[in-house]
Amino acid sequence: xxxxxxxxxxxxxxxxxxxxxxxxxxxxxxxxxxxxxxxxxxxxxxxxxxxxxxxxxxxxxxxxxxxxxxxxxxxxxxxxxxxxxxxxxxxxxxxxxxxxxxxxxxxxxxxxxxxxxxxxxxxxxxxxxxxxxxxxxxxxxxxxxxxxxxxxxxxxxxxxxxxxxxxxxxxxxxxxxxxxxxxxxxxxxxxxxxxxxxxxxxx
Amino acid sequence: xxxxxxxxxxxxxxxxxxxxxxxxxxxxxxxxxxxxxxxxxxxxxxxxxxxxxxxxxxxxxxxxxxxxxxxxxxxxxxxxxxxxxxxxxxxxxxxxxxxxxxxxxxxxxxxxxxxxxxxxxxxxxxxxxxxxxxxxxxxxxxxxxxxxxxxxxxxxxxxxxxxxxxxxxxxxxxxxxxxxxxxxxxxxxxxxxxxxxxxxxxx
DNA sequence: CAAAATATACCCATTTTTGGGTATTTTCTA
DNA sequence: TAGAAAATACCCAAAAATGGGTATATTTTG
Numbered sequence: 315x316x317x318x319x320x321x322x323x324x325x326x327x328x329x330x331x332x333x334x335x336x337x338x339x340x341x342x343x344x345x346x347x348x349x350x351x352x353x354x355x356x357x358x359x360x361x362x363x364x365x366x367x368x369x370x371x372x373x374x375x376x377x378x379x380x381x382x383x384x385x386x387x388x389x390x391x392x393x394x395x396x397x398x399x400x401x402x403x404x405x406x407x408x409x410x411x412x413x414x415x416x417x418x419x420x421x422x423x424x425x426x427x428x429x430x431x432x433x434x435x436x437x438x439x440x441x442x443x444x445x446x447x448x449x450x451x452x453x454x455x456x457x458x459x460x461x462x463x464x465x466x467x468x469x470x471x472x473x474x475x476x477x478x479x480x481x482x483x484x485x486x487x488x489x490x491x492x493x494x495x496x497x498x499x500x501x502x503x504x505x506x507x508x509x510x511x512x513x514x515x516x517x
Numbered sequence: 518x519x520x521x522x523x524x525x526x527x528x529x530x531x532x533x534x535x536x537x538x539x540x541x542x543x544x545x546x547x548x549x550x551x552x553x554x555x556x557x558x559x560x561x562x563x564x565x566x567x568x569x570x571x572x573x574x575x576x577x578x579x580x581x582x583x584x585x586x587x588x589x590x591x592x593x594x595x596x597x598x599x600x601x602x603x604x605x606x607x608x609x610x611x612x613x614x615x616x617x618x619x620x621x622x623x624x625x626x627x628x629x630x631x632x633x634x635x636x637x638x639x640x641x642x643x644x645x646x647x648x649x650x651x652x653x654x655x656x657x658x659x660x661x662x663x664x665x666x667x668x669x670x671x672x673x674x675x676x677x678x679x680x681x682x683x684x685x686x687x688x689x690x691x692x693x694x695x696x697x698x699x700x701x702x703x704x705x706x707x708x709x710x711x712x713x714x715x716x717x718x719x720x
Numbered sequence: 721c722a723a724a725a726t727a728t729a730c731c732c733a734t735t736t737t738t739g740g741g742t743a744t745t746t747t748c749t750a
Numbered sequence: 751t752a753g754a755a756a757a758t759a760c761c762c763a764a765a766a767a768t769g770g771g772t773a774t775a776t777t778t779t780g
Contacts, residue, residue, distance in 0.1 A: 326624040327628075331627060332534065422553065485731095492770095503706045507710040662758095686760080
């Protein structure tokens with residue numbers, strides 16, 4: 315039997331080592347590499363062509379793990395990708411699914427569920443964490459401009475900062491921010507940051 | 518040889534399982550329990566009296582892992598406690614050290630360093646991650662009232678919200694918030710939330 | 721193409737925040 | 751106990767944020 319080759323990308327080495335420790339005990343898998351950042355992960359995926367990859371959805375340098383997923387899909391990497399997330403968030407999950415991930419697991423998933431998911435995905439299936447109905451946030455969809463502005467908001471920019479950086483009117487920025495606040499249900503900047511964090515934005 | 522008994526508390530099950538997978542391979546340690554929240558961890562520490570405990574410095578329900586450390590020290594728990602943190606932060610590290618932790622490890626620590634630390638601590642030593650000199654933030658010390666207000670700030674409260682909740686003048690709250698902003702170098706609420714997050718506050 | 725969604729930019733008024741200041745009481749600590 | 755640190759609360763004024771509105775291009779999509 316040829317073992318399926320697994321690749322792991324996560325900025326926390328302890329998680330990589332932990333996953334390795336767990337997977338080493340399994341007969342059907344072998345480990346073929348690891349990375350702490352998406353640049354190394356991308357080049358490794360291209361050269362090693364693993365069967366599976368477990369990728370943290372959040373990675374350092376503000377470049378999210380989703381970017382790596384998108385890159386892999388665009389470059390027709392055959393590797394079946396499982397996203398690993400801290401957040402029980404429908405938006406992130408659906409983003410992952412829409413971009414072609416084969417799975418979405420939470421970091422507080424136990425090893426049995428992890429093993430089941432890996433086996434299932436290796437055999438051609440998918441495994442997406444089932445978000446409890448009561449936690450079903452109505453999925454928040456931001457427009458491209460809103461996403462641009464969110465990036466600057468979580469960098470600590472004020473409205474006028476943003477208007478200068480984007481070369482648009484201060485008033486327009488205010489409108490976008492109001493819409494973003496309304497979508498997230500936040501009534502001030504502090505709350506907005508909190509909501510964005512819950513939804514999976516890193517700052 | 519009697520194995521040292523290790524306890525693990527972390528809100529991410531995958532980290533617990535990962536650590537377990539790593540530690541199981543070691544001769545000198547055995548695992549005696551685990552928890553995803555500080556309540557269970559506290560009662561387990563009291564009843565199981567492990568030799569070592571690896572505790573996530575950040576835990577859910579806004580009750581930090583540091584609280585567990587403080588509780589353990591106050592209750593004269595003999596267990597030698599190692600704090601596990603995502604943040605390379607001097608304040609957190611020193612808080613841990615001051616409260617009697619025997620170690621402070623980052624989640625992106627590799628397994629070799631982890632093993633070395635565990636062995637060293639088990640033998641009566643301490644192991645604190647060496648924060649690079651260039652990353653040495655001047656340690657920020659908040660006063661008790663400031664910490665109270667920070668808690669409410671990262672819950673999304675405005676100044677008047679806080680003044681009502683604490684039963685003090687709106688103006689006093691403003692002063693505290695100004696001092697907090699000055700200490701963190703933030704010039705608005707969004708920046709403050711970002712800085713607090715960097716320093717290790719969860720919201 | 722037509723409709724819908726998005727981005728643009730302004731209007732208004734109110735509230736909140738920000739950045740200074742002073743000053744008194746309380747609490748901690750050397 | 752004397753001095754330092756912290757908490758209290760006010761002053762002022764400028765800047766920013768909030769919450770509501772209207773209106774018009776532009777872009778996307780069925």
